[in-house]
Amino acid sequence: MEHFDLIILGAGAAGLFCAGSALSQGRRVAVLDHARKPGEKIRISGGGRCNFTNLATAPDRFLSANPRFAASALARYPARDFVALVDQAGIAWHEKTQGQLFCDGKATQITDMLLTRMRGADLRLETPIETVTHQGDRFQVTGPWGALTAARVAVATGGKSIPRIGATGFAYDLARQFGLRLVDTRPALVPLTFAEQDLALCRPLAGVAVEARIAHGGGAFRDALLFTHRGLSGPVILQISSFWKPGEVLQIDLCPDHDIAARLKEARGRNGRQQVATALGAMLPERLAQAIAGEKGLAQARLADQNNARLDALGARVNRWRITPVGTEGYRTAEVTLGGVDTRDLDARTMAARAVPGLHFIGECVDVTGWLGGYNFQWAWASADAAGRA
Template structure:
């Protein structure tokens, strides 16, 4: 007889939630992780406040080779159900923009809640995971603490993002070992970087932030853009990074919802002696306004001296800023991993591997990636809940 009913590899968001669901169904549960503490990505998320879900969650806000795969699990555990758990735990929270929910206090409150929910599970931290094998008796996991046997195995070890926190490709290795396919992976929700010639112009703007809009590959977002020493970041850029591919150009509207050409022409009639850069600074951060004016040859020019054609060219630079990033900052700063365990090899309702009964994959390691803003945590809760329920059947 196996030592445990289920072993869960990974004590992150998905693994802990799955453990709680399984424990509540009377199962003997073991959670194994090489980290010193559980829920490390929870701890650092949302600036330490944990953007734990998004009320606007729907399957069309997730990327996957099968965009509908996540719909079943998401329908089986909705954002409000997690909010109910948060409320019962006495955790104060608030809504920011676009349905994003954050803790008022520290993100570790969410981890503590998940651990209490999983009371009764055995938790092996600082435990290295070695070879995993399977036979008619279940699964055998070799660890630095010894051998663990379990009737069923849940892999919740995440993707490759933020390797300094211990991220590895273990889930993909195990998937391939058991005959599952793995789609190409790459860094997601990640800052974009510029080539050297573009950095010379943008580096002086490092730290400048402004609201902007972008559309690319069928996706569109309006949010904050941040100039960095390497290129661009901020929520807007992280969102579009999931849709951008190397070599592709991007067009950014630095003043969404405004007609800057019309505004400048109006100002020209009222305050023609005003410098173009000063007029732009009424709408954009001052350093950005000065940089754009200089780039277009209008650094010291007055509005009164500019014909409509010059102001239209300036407006085009602002509303349709054309850039071609050279790459991304990679897994080092990526919030998630795009791609992963091929959903064709998993049951959408249970997250169980079709080829190996008793083997489950949940969370980030699966080829399901949400938008920025709490969606990926909701996928962790939902996929963990789906597997946790199936374990008791």
Template sequence: MERCDVAILGAGAAGMMAAIEAARRGRRVVVIDHARAPGEKIRISGGGRCNFTNLSTAPERFLSRNPRFARSALSRFTPGDFIARVDRAGIGWHEKTLGQLFCDGSATQIVRMLTDEIRAAGASLRLGVEIGAVRREASFVIETSAGPLGAESLVVATGGKSVPKMGASGLGYRIAEGFGIGLVETRPALVPLTLAAAELAGTSALAGVALPVRISSARQSFDEALLFTHRGISGPAVLQISSYWREGETLVLDLAPGCDLAALLRAARAEAGRSAVHNVLARWLPERLAVFVAAQAGVAGRLADLPNAALDRLAAQVNGWHLRPLGSEGYRTAEVTLGGVDTGALDARTMAARAVSGLYFVGEVVDVTGWLGGYNFQWAWSSGWAAGQVA
């Protein structure tokens, strides 16, 4: 049986970072992945340009049963630390909105940077290798399609259940359970939400309409763009709130954040009273949406003919539209998985399992989920780096 010091399951962002760091310490490192190419989520992220981190990274922008858990790793390997590596590799980058950093060129530049660093550090990258049973004897034994591999330390970086067409599975969760480590219930996150047939009967005509909104759940609010689809609602605002929303809950949409529509409509009535109400509303909303909202509020006709009560009703529909999603589009389109390996079983500084010496969990498989916008990649870099210092 082949043996190594550190076996890393998963050649994604977290796994490759852990491999680089462990190998730089002189450890014999083998990285195994069933995929035929490393870093597939990196490659497709950010529209192919990889939103590789966020300048506003802070622990409060991550969801976990223990919201303080991510603090240690994030503070010791920061966005600035990863940016320095990107700069050394000669990769151009730019900031978009809200602290989001993207490659000027292709996301494959980030993958190449990581694989070059893996090889330079002396780690071995084994792709197209299926992972089977994992057990602990004198050391860890990983059964693979290329034969068994023995390892002193084992780093599980297998990701979550999101994007199953790329081979995502619950392997990391099964490994955790096999060693008696608890899980926090998993669910799709950063995912579009679907509407029931009754709502879709009206909103399907809005498919393709996008606008900036404020979207609120019982626990959180986001000011970002919303997109109506044939199945429901999507866009950055919806992906963000999906991590907080739960089935049966109602969301509140402000379609004109920062605008007092009641006051604006009263002013418009004085200056453009002969205009149809939906035409005036189109000053602040896309035209199709203006027509829809006016119909939903039961307000029609010339603005001059409408009493204050009708304008208030219309404004309430715009600034406080209550919408109850039916569900989400699931793991098929979810960007990440919420929940995972219980952080209560892990050391926040090293990512090591407290009860199983030599076992580590990093990245998406752990119950730490970031906001949309590069936060989850930063968690991957930080948690992988932390494990790589000691594995």
């Protein structure tokens, strides 16, 4: 039976990076994954260009039952360190809004870089894991392929998000097995879905995008909002989905640069014969303006015929649209999983389970979830480095 210093379960972002960090310490490392290819979430991320980190990374960009837990790992492996690695590999990149960094070319460049960095590790794909046991100073990992032993095990199997690329709740099952607590999990960075009566507006507008602002549950974001056949998506919706809980009402400003009621009153004074929908269309996408005016029974109405109360109501509909989603699109499209292994049971410097020496949990399976925009990859690199160097 082969013995390793470290067995890493999962060949995603955190697993591959952990292997490279452990190798730099002279360890003998094996990486096991049931998938056919490593780094599948890297491959599909960022529209195929991988938003691999964010220059604005800080602990306040992460959700957790313990908001300060991530600070240690993030401080010891900051975004600039990963950027240096990317530069060293000769990978061209560019910065988008809000500190987001993307590859100029394909996301697979990042996977190739990580595989090169972990050259010397024993990578075993299409290797399903059946049991992980601990006795004395050794862990044993078994599957239909046989068994391996190690002094340490790092669990990097991710969360439940995007099951079509192999995501499962394996990490949570393993945490329970070893007596660790879990924070309830749910899909995050995910589109929101609406009830049938609210879809009467959204469905005809599918594909229409607008700049919007939403503040809810401690999160406040301004970014693109996209109408879909099922509800709402776009970056601002994905962001707020991590803060929203079922049954809660969202208030959305569909035109944050304008006080709609005031602008319509001004337009009425200049040209009362102008249609309400036309005046609204000067501030919103035309299809959206027509739909909202029609919703209020003003599709063909003139501004001159509307009193202040009616224009105030129309303005509130745009600047303070209140809507109650019925749910989300679920793990099928969620970019990450919120919740996970309770950080109270982990050492922030090594990501090791306090009660089980040598057992580490890293990446998405831990109760640390970043905002949209490269933060979750940076957590994967930082938490993996912490465990790999332990």
